[in-house]
Amino acid sequence: MALNIPALIAAILFYLLTFTIGVWAAWKTKKDGKNSNQIELAIVANRKMNLFILLFSTTATWIGGAYINGTAEITYLPKGGLAWAQAPVGFFIGLLIGAIFFIKPMRSKNYMTMMDPLQEAYGNTMANFLFLISLIGDVFWFAAILASLGATVSVILDIQSYLAIIVSAFTVVIYTLLGGMYSVAYTDVIQLILLIFGLWMSVPFAMMNSASKSIANTVIREVYQAPWIGKIEMDYLGKWLDEILYLSLGSIPWQIYFQRVLSASSTTQARIATSVGAFGCFFMAVPSVLFGAVAASTDWNQTSYGLPSPFERGEAGMVLPIVLHYLCPTYVSVIGLGAIAAATMSSADSCLLSASSMFAHNIYKKILRKKASAKEVLLTMRLSMVLFGSAAAGLAFLSHSVYDLWFLSGELVYTILFPQICCVFYISNTNTYGSATGFLFGLLLRLLGGETSLKLPPVIHYPGCRLVDGVYVQLFPFKTFTMLVSLAIIVAVSYLSTFLFMHSIIPIHWDICNVMKGKTSTISLPRSEEVELQLNPLHGRGNESEN
Structure with a gap:
């Protein structure tokens, strides 16, 4: 393969466009917000975000590169299929639950970050530990997003993936650093438009390629590999339900979500944006599913990719860019690359702003330097963006499976943070003792359950735990079990400690x-x-x- 010059030019133009919009938004923010609270302006856009911009931003945030590539990957996998592509359904349910139950209590006291109510309820020491869980989630998610873009660019442009990772991370850090929430929101608009246009335009070309059978013929019938519809065996039903619940409830306690909720001008607007975002996430998963189905229906020996197949080569995680490159005309694959890059940037900047906002506001301002000026807090926020962005880029170099890394990014958030935020809003009189004990038990139980992507074997073998291809698989819904145990312990220890005192x-x-x-x-x-x-x-x- 040779360097794809048209795709390289298109990629450069896309990055310049994104960077220009981000810088323009930063300039506009500075011009219009001279008399505003600068910290509030950077973190929650002065709580005056335009509804149109908010709709785009909320939708784009969840549709990241890992979401787009990962959904195509799991649909394509012979042992996966559409039945296991649970992210679209999970995010749809999670955003609707958030709109109904969590927006109003979060906005009721004009909080700045998701960590504020937790810090208010359980104190600064617990806030430090809970922030670490959120930080790990944001950085891992950012890393998964960058890794997915690196894989895409390496296939379509035939360059090393680390170049795309470095350039993407640098671009995101700079414009987010300059403009805060407004830069993130305005770039989300153009990124989502490019994503919708690029992916949906590419689908017909991939489906009509002569090397591919009709996906209607391979949905339940084996042709080149197992049917792409997939199946849920009864033994795996517990695992399937566990992951659906994890994606639904685990998508709520994220600062990137609440940052948009708190940026809205009213509770009603926040609920509208979240509900539209739920349907938008589901809608934008359809092209990815179709790409995965096409890959499963393709005789790769009829393409320049050849045999063995992407699955047999261990390249299932890059199946979407592979389909774009080998089954679509050059100009279509170029547009598809822009779509994936857009999805990547729209979520990456949100992760970066999320982590740096909580560190500057909740850790630095409220704990380390309570008398810090607004300029000092903003400087801390910008320095932390550079640090967290660099850490995520470094992790992206080490990633192997987009879907595994993406799932891993939310595991601790689900099992530890979700119970904490539920107790803060809906269970009165929970206290620091309960919070600390629930944190420790949640962390311990999750780690003892094992983690394949980290090569941690399970210490606790839940019912149905079995050895599959040399790796232990927990068929019991142990993530949800861990979350419920953590929730019960927070409540029990809180009330018991109060009673004893x-x-x-x-x-x-x-x-x-x-x-x-x-x-x-x-x-x-x-x-x-x-x-x-x-x-x-x-x-x-x-x-x-x-x-």
């Missing part, structure tokens, strides 16, 4: 988290003296200044 079974001076400082009650002390504790606005969950 209230009845002086544990001496009140052992209350190192000061959760009892917010309880108004008569407590019997060892000397039978009665003291009345004063009411605290945190209603007994924990004292932020003491944590």
